[in-house]
Amino acid sequence: MQTAEFDFAALTPRERYKILIGTVVPRPIAWVTTINASGTANAAPFSFFNCLSADPAIVALGVEFRPDGAPKDTGRNIRESGAFTVNIVSDALLEAMNVTAVPFGAGVDELAHAGLEIADGTAVASPRIVMAPAALECRLHSFLEIGNSREIVLGEVVHAHIRADAVDERLHIDPTVIDAVGRMGGHGYASTRDYFDLPTMTEAHFSAGDIPLRRRKS
Numbered sequence: 633m634q635t636a637e638f639d640f641a642a643l644t645p646r647e648r649y650k651i652l653i654g655t656v657v658p659r660p661i662a663w664v665t666t667i668n669a670s671g672t673a674n675a676a677p678f679s680f681f682n683c684l685s686a687d688p689a690i691v692a693l694g695v696e697f698r699p700d701g702a703p704k705d706t707g708r709n710i711r712e713s714g715a716f717t718v719n720i721v722s723d724a725l726l727e728a729m730n731v732t733a734v735p736f737g738a739g740v741d742e743l744a745h746a747g748l749e750i751a752d753g754t755a756v757a758s759p760r761i762v763m764a765p766a767a768l769e770c771r772l773h774s775f776l777e778i779g780n781s782r783e784i785v786l787g788e789v790v791h792a793h794i795r796a797d798a799v800d801e802r803l804h805i806d807p808t809v810i811d812a813v814g815r816m817g818g819h820g821y822a823s824t825r826d827y828f829d830l831p832t833m834t835e836a837h838f839s840a841g842d843i844p845l846r847r848r849k850s
């Protein structure tokens with residue numbers, strides 16, 4: 633296979649961004665709800681997001697600064713309140729999520745514009761989106777200062793809300809009920825509806841030629 637080569641040292645930040653968002657796909661989307669110092673709720677999507685550890689339960693967000701160097705409302709609110717909630721975006725909520733990505737001025741109630749109902753957090757000050765199929769309440773763990781253009785927020789998950797019909801007594805979560813959407817490059821999205829199982833093999837299974845086939849679930 634022929635490859636195109638890119639020396640990251642020779643690329644502009646925008647070019648690096650384009651290569652990263654086009655290759656690291658699909659990315660999960662953290663739909664982050666926070667409150668500011670006067671208690672106004674805010675929501676915004678972040679696809680520079682993942683869970684990094686289960687013990688402790690750590691999630692990470694990459695929050696860019698605005699072009700003038702000012703922090704986004706989400707980053708500022710997390711600093712002020714010490715908390716944030718990651719709501720999972722289901723297919724049904726995609727258009728509402730997109731409204732909350734509009735760069736409204738600080739103090740604008742994006743949640744009301746998007747027609748979203750929120751509920752108080754259980755363990756943290758930040759609210760959650762009631763219709764989200766899952767919401768992870770996080771306490772601020774730390775900020776990683778990585779340069780002038782963005783910062784990384786680490787949060788410890790302290791409480792989870794999950795749609796009752798999506799989780800069973802063995803804590804297996806049904807992805808077809810969560811129906812999450814992922815982010816691709818550009819303005820692209822991917823659904824998780826094309827979902828299948830492929831068990832990991834033991835070495836013995838592999839050596840015996842016992843190769844599992846993918847089993848479609850949806």
Ligand SMILES: Cc1cc2nc3c(=O)[nH]c(=O)nc-3n(C[C@H](O)[C@H](O)[C@H](O)COP(=O)(O)O)c2cc1C
Pocket residue numbers: 661674675676677678679680681694695696697704705706707730732733734735736815
């Ligand atoms: C699907 C999606 C993913 C996004 N991911 C990020 C991200 O990872 N980091 C970031 O800084 N902005 C990201 N954005 C842009 C922010 O959501 C946008 O700047 C938003 O207005 C920030 O809102 P805030 O000022 O209320 O925090 C994303 C937007 C969309 C639609």
